[in-house]
Every structure is written in structure tokens, then in C-alpha cells.
Amino acid sequence: MNINIKKLNKVVIFGVGLIGGSFALALKKHAAVKHIVGVGRSQSSLARAVTLGIIDVACSNLADALDGADLLLIAVPVAQTESIFHAIYPYLQKQTIVTDAGSTKGDVIAAARRILAEKIGQFVPAHPIAGAEHSGPEAAMVDLYQGKKVVITALPENTHSALHLVASVWQGCGAIPHYLNSEQHDQIFAAVSHLPHVLAFALMNKIAEQPEADLYFQYAASGFRDFTRIAGASPEMWRDITMANRDVLQAELVQYQAQLQQISVALRQANSDQLLAIFSKAQAARQRLICSSS
């Protein structure tokens, strides 16, 4: 699938791990770019990315890397995005469109406005909804984005052609562009991603604090393992995401605790009709989820 991408001369990728590396592989497969330059903090990751054929060349000089670039993808943990805006600002030429892959958008956009200043229109914020358990260039997969959503949270300053470029490049990688504003994005992902991660982390810790935790784990069946799979995710990444979206997440936690409180009260009152009503509503919602997200 090579939808509507005009061939790009030069794409720069900041961070050549799972997200940036998979983006590069997909663009290369569809011959959508002549030249892919990798930039990053880890020289060894960059060298491995060259060896693996993910990028054409690694570049340690940002002025050189950005010279003549059509597109720059920032694919680093969200907490590092601000320092990258600082680093690129002096070398960012007028024709270069910048996009990112961060899991939160409000904080990234605020940093971009502060630092990119009059160049803000060149930044098209985005979030591909894809991931995997592993990280680093070795984890990169050519089809990571195939059929997955990419949420673009356009800014009023973005030109039509900048938005079109980012959307079509992601389509070239197999992804399906969706459009939300950044508040919607951060609200929705707080509910369907950040909160569930926090809930899974909290459950693991509750059990780990039992004196006989290993006995408990021994009786954990497949439901428990599925429920807590997301607690295996990177603590550093989730520290950054929950910090970046902490106001929205706090409100989510308050609402969630109110739901738990309803169940606690029904249990205390031995109100079996109320428990049945609560569980039935949840099961019906789960059915709706299966229909709408599969």
C-alpha cells in the first residue's frame, strides 16, 4: 500500500528503537524515501540500526542531519521530547515538517509551543497506537503499524500540506490516520490506557506485599495473567506517561475509586441485586467493546 505519498528525499529519525525503527523499515519497504538518517543519544543503537538496514546512515551532527530534511520523526520517551525541541530548533529549516510518536500530547504540544515558537506550524503532533513488549532497534518490525491507528492532534498553525504529509507518510506505513484534539486524546488514553496500567501495577503490588506472595501467584490463572500483562511494561516509560498526563489521570482515578466504592457498599450491604446490576452493565459494555474495537 503506497497511498498518495510523494517520494521524500530525506527523512530524519530521532530515536531508532522499536517505534522509530519500525517507521523506517515500513518507509523503506514502500520505497517512499530516498534517504533515512538516524539521530540519537546512543551511538551503539545507531550503529546497530545501520547494520540492520533500518537507517541509511547515522549522524551525530544535527546541523548536517537536518539540512535538506523533508520530515523529522521524534521517536523517544515523552519526557525527552522537550530537550530534543531545544536541540533541533536552531537547525530546523522552513521546509522540514516535524512529527512525534509520543503517548501523551498536551505536554508535548506545550513544550513545542514554548521552544519551537514561531516554527510551531511545522510541528504536527501524532501518536501511533502500536507497540510491542520489546524495545531497541532489534525489535523494529516492518509491519508494526499495519492496520493500526495513528492519532494526529493537529494544531491550528499546521498547514494543510503539513498535515497531509504526516498522514500520508503514516498511511504509507500501513497505519490509519484518526484525528482528535489533544485534550480528547489525553482524556481518552488516560481512560483506556494510562488508568488500566496504573490499576495493573497497583494489583501486582498489593499481592507482592503479602507475606506469602509466591503462594498467591501459584494460583493465578489465565484471567489474572491477562489482566496483569500490562504491568510488565517499562516502569520508566510509565513514569513519564503518568507524569505527563497526571492531571487527567488523577481525575480518572477519582472516578474509578467511586466505582469501586459502589461495589464496596453493595458488598457491605450484601445487596446481591445491586452487584448483579453492576456486573451486568459491565459485561454488556465489554460486549460493546468487542464489537467496536475488533
Place this chain on the structure above:
Amino acid sequence: MNINIKKLNKVVIFGVGLIGGSFALALKKHAAVKHIVGVGRSQSSLARAVTLGIIDVACSNLADALDGADLLLIAVPVAQTESIFHAIYPYLQKQTIVTDAGSTKGDVIAAARRILAEKIGQFVPAHPIAGAEHSGPEAAMVDLYQGKKVVITALPENTHSALHLVASVWQGCGAIPHYLNSEQHDQIFAAVSHLPHVLAFALMNKIAEQPEADLYFQYAASGFRDFTRIAGASPEMWRDITMANRDVLQAELVQYQAQLQQISVALRQANSDQLLAIFSKAQAARQRLICSSS
């Protein structure tokens, strides 16, 4: 695998759905029983179980069904167990061992003591840790219990031979007997099963109550779907289980809410070190779980 089972003449199964039906199929496969009689409230389920070859005969008269039985398995929702103890008590002969498959044990044992009275030693409480998404005789599978745990919560009144019979019959079905007392059982399963179900139900309801719930569900990725899979379980079954184990579950919810509170405080204080510590501990516990339960 036909470990150490002496051939039984007559096994009676009360409830010929997924749990009772799979037990019957496994016993038949290993030729461990001459005659399997099905009993239950639904004549149509019993008729289908005969057609499917799960049971040899359906019996609507309990006196006849229990006459000469070696073993009776009660495989019905936990809330119905008490009424079944009442029904069988007058016809329960001295040689018959009764066991169950209930997900909670304290309430079942209390009912058994109250109703079976001087016959309590004949009741060996058990809980096979196996299940599936579907129910009814059609869902029965010959290998449902293969390699799965069955927890036996022996009573002081149980004879060695009664315990041996129940353990060896489950081994004949491919299951691995484990021994806990009923308080341990209900505590452990509150933590690793009942609480996670409640948490998943609560999360589905939280999102379902949003005005734009379907938009939220649209962005739910695989992590969310795994996390909430258990919210698809039967509301009636979970009403019964949470009611039966409500004191322990309430205490679990209180402990869990304390864990969420720690995370709330860290978010409010923007304490990223604390968030990292909490998530790291949880991730390490998740690794331990993978090692101990796989």
C-alpha cells in the same frame, strides 16, 4: 493417565454443564467409571448431555440416582449448593463420597456442616481451577482439567480414604491436586481472582458511563482488551461468588484502594521517583508471577 483410581461403579453428577460435563467426559475417557448418572434442574440440559454421550443416563429421582453411588460431584453455581445439600441429605448412603467444584469454599463448607450434619465427613470440598468462556453441556471438553490444579480443602472429619478417592478421581481427569485450608483458599482466590474481576467490571462501567463511551472503546488497544477480558464473565456467577466471599473481598478492596491512594498522592505531588519505585516493584512482581505460574 489413569493414576491409582480403582474403578468406580457409579458416579452421579449434579449439573452437567461445562464443569460437570467435562469431568464426566474425562472419567469416561480413562474408563474410570462404569456408570455415570446425571441429575439437574434442567431436563433439556440432561437430555442433551445424554445425546452428547457425556452421561449414560439422566435421572429425575434423587433416591434412585444416589442408590449405590460411589461418588457425587456437585457442579452447580455456588449459590445453589445449599439447596442441593438439602435435596440429597435424605438419600445419601454411607458409602457415597460427595465433592463439589465451587469457586468459594467457606460458605459451601458452612452450609454442608449445617445441612449434612452427621454426614459431614462424607463431603470433601474441592475447587478445580479451570473454566472457559462458554457454558452448558455443549461446552464440555474431555481435556478441560488436563494439567490444571484442583484445590482440595479437606475437613478434619474426612477420612483418608475419602480424600484419596477425590484426589485420585481428579488425577484421573488429568488435574493436579493441591491442598489448602478453606480460609487460605478463599483469601488467595479473593486476591488473584475475585478482586481482579471486580476491578475489570468497575473499569468497564467507568468508561461505559462516559457520554462518548464508544469513542473511547474505539481507541482501546490490546492491553485494554486483555485487561478487561474477565469482565465478559457471567454476572450471575460473579454475583454469587462475590456474595459468598464478601467479607474477604471487602478487605481486599480496602487494601487495593490503599495502593491506588499511594499512586494518587505521588501524582498529586508530581513525585516521579515515587512513581518509578511503585511501577518498578510491580513490574518485578509481574516477572515473578510469570516464573511461578507458567
